[in-house]
Amino acid sequence: MRDVDRDDLELHRGLAAGDRGAFDALYRRYSSSAYGLAYRITGQQVLAQDVVHDAFLALWRAPEAYDPARGAFRTFFLSLVHHRAVDTVRREERIRARQERASNLEPATVEDPAEGVTDAADLADRRIEVRAALDTLPPEQRQVLELAYYGGRTQVQIAEEIDIPIGTVKTRTLAAMRKLRRVLDRSEAPEGA
Amino acid sequence: MTDDHGTIEELLAGHVLHSLSAAEAAEADRLLTDHVPGCIECRVTLEDFRRLSGDLGLAAEPVAPPETLLPRLHRELDEGGTRRRPLRFVAAAGVAAVVSLAGLSLSQNIRANNADVRADSMAEAAVLASRPDARMVDVGPVQELSVPGEEILYVMGDGVPMPPEGSVYRAWIVSDGAPTFVGEFLPDEGRVFLEIPFDPTVHDDLWISVEPADAPTDEPVSTERWSASAVA
Numbered sequence: 508m509r510d511v512d513r514d515d516l517e518l519h520r521g522l523a524a525g526d527r528g529a530f531d532a533l534y535r536r537y538s539s540s541a542y543g544l545a546y547r548i549t550g551q552q553v554l555a556q557d558v559v560h561d562a563f564l565a566l567w568r569a570p571e572a573y574d575p576a577r578g579a580f581r582t583f584f585l586s587l588v589h590h591r592a593v594d595t596v597r598r599e600e601r602i603r604a605r606q607e608r609a610s611n612l613e614p615a616t617v618e619d620p621a622e623g624v625t626d627a628a629d630l631a632d633r634r635i636e637v638r639a640a641l642d643t644l645p646p647e648q649r650q651v652l653e654l655a656y657y658g659g660r661t662q663v664q665i666a667e668e669i670d671i672p673i674g675t676v677k678t679r680t681l682a683a684m685r686k687l688r689r690v691l692d693r694s695e696a697p698e699g700a
Numbered sequence: 701m702t703d704d705h706g707t708i709e710e711l712l713a714g715h716v717l718h719s720l721s722a723a724e725a726a727e728a729d730r731l732l733t734d735h736v737p738g739c740i741e742c743r744v745t746l747e748d749f750r751r752l753s754g755d756l757g758l759a760a761e762p763v764a765p766p767e768t769l770l771p772r773l774h775r776e777l778d779e780g781g782t783r784r785r786p787l788r789f790v791a792a793a794g795v796a797a798v799v800s801l802a803g804l805s806l807s808q809n810i811r812a813n814n815a816d817v818r819a820d821s822m823a824e825a826a827v828l829a830s831r832p833d834a835r836m837v838d839v840g841p842v843q844e845l846s847v848p849g850e851e852i853l854y855v856m857g858d859g860v861p862m863p864p865e866g867s868v869y870r871a872w873i874v875s876d877g878a879p880t881f882v883g884e885f886l887p888d889e890g891r892v893f894l895e896i897p898f899d900p901t902v903h904d905d906l907w908i909s910v911e912p913a914d915a916p917t918d919e920p921v922s923t924e925r926w927s928a929s930a931v932a
Contacts, residue, residue: 527774527777530777531770534770534773538764538765538769538770539762539763539764539765540757540758540760540762541757541765542762542763542764542765542769543760543761543762543763544757544760546760546763547760547761548760552766555763555765556765556766556769559765559769560769560772560773563773564773564776565826565829567773567777568826569826572831577747577750578747578750578751578754579751579754581754581755581758582750582751582753582754582755583754583832584754585753585754585755585756585757585758586716586750586753586754586757586832587831587832588757589718589753589754589756589757589832590718590832590833590834593718594718594836630758633755633758634758634759634762637755637756637758637759638759641756641759652717652756655714655717655718655719656717656719656753656756657760659718660719661719661720661721662714662719662720662721662724663721665719677710677713677714678710680710680713680714680717680719681709681710681713684713684717684749684752687752687756688748688749688752691752691755692748
């Protein structure tokens with residue numbers, strides 16, 4: 508377990524005990540990552556803000572939803588944000604259509620995305636690893652993965668959108684997941700392992 | 701149900717990416733209940749994919765949220781005082797605007813009709829809704845909240861219209877295409893909240909229908925009917 512994961516575990520225990528300081532600490536650690544993810548998926552600051560708001564509030568209301576036995580807090584929380592953002596996109600499809608975004612494959616931009624962002628060093632390191640892992644994917648695998656994850660599309664929608672059989676979408680998605688899993692497992696392995 | 705591990709792995713990948721169609725999501729739910737718990741290979745794959753899904757979130761460019769967000773959260777925490785304000789939580793979580801039980805007419809199969817049970821149910825719904833694998837789908841005028849592996853589901857809605865005079869909404873759980881009546885209800889000022897036992901090893905769908913209040917309950921007689929599994 509990384510030091511950061513141990514720290515998160517302590518903060519989660521504090522939050523579960525009703526410690527507002529622990530809540531604030533987790534907010535400081537993850538709000539920028541969560542907001543960036545929600546904004547990339549929803550493409551709207553108002554929606555992204557609601558997603559992050561709801562995720563943190565859900566965490567406070569039901570801290571037991573996170574089971575430390577199932578992995579790091581960050582992966583739980585960002586999965587929570589991801590699912591809520593995708594659900595929001597699907598509910599707000601009409602709003603999204605008005606937005607005239609050029610592509611979901613490109614990160615949405617805001618006036619100054621870096622302003623005020625304080626990314627903990629450990630998160631920044633993992634971010635670099637994940638991006639590097641994505642760069643190892645063949646373009647066709649990366650495309651389906653990003654349309655699903657950041658675009659909030661179903662596999663059926665992806666097949667229609669890029670005009671390939673649904674079976675190919677599934678195959679490419681699984682191949683991408685397997686490769687990312689291998690690459691990230693290697694990068695996360697302790698030295699000497 | 702498939703037992704081919706390659707196909708299962710594809711479904712698990714789509715499941716953690718939240719990108720399955722409704723029919724495939726139902727199939728994934730069944731796998732998560734029937735197969736994965738007893739298959740170490742699939743359990744490892746699922747946990748790996750879940751971690752990967754969380755990590756993918758880090759690849760998005762971090763963006764500082766508005767400065768007003770933390771104070772907004774603090775205000776809500778202050779207003780809540782302690783935890784377990786399920787009405788507010790469920791509303792805030794975006795899974796349903798407002799929920800309520802008052803005024804419902806329900807059979808005993810739907811856990812429903814007193815304030816203590818209502819609070820418990822809403823707390824449980826709040827916990828379920830906060831899980832990453834929680835699934836919310838529209839079923840006609842209401843929404844269904846479910847989580848793979850949980851033998852319970854919630855039906856909720858706000859702004860639900862009253863059915864035509866002399867009619868009621870009825871909920872049915874379905875096994876192999878055969879519906880079983882579980883209860884009937886009317887919205888209370890447009891609001892609905894129901895907790896329904898649901899065994900995913902036996903049941904495969906939820907139907908909501910509009911029926912004449914005096915119609916028999918052995919099967920739906922109306923064509924005005926919605927299915928949870930028919931929603932993408």
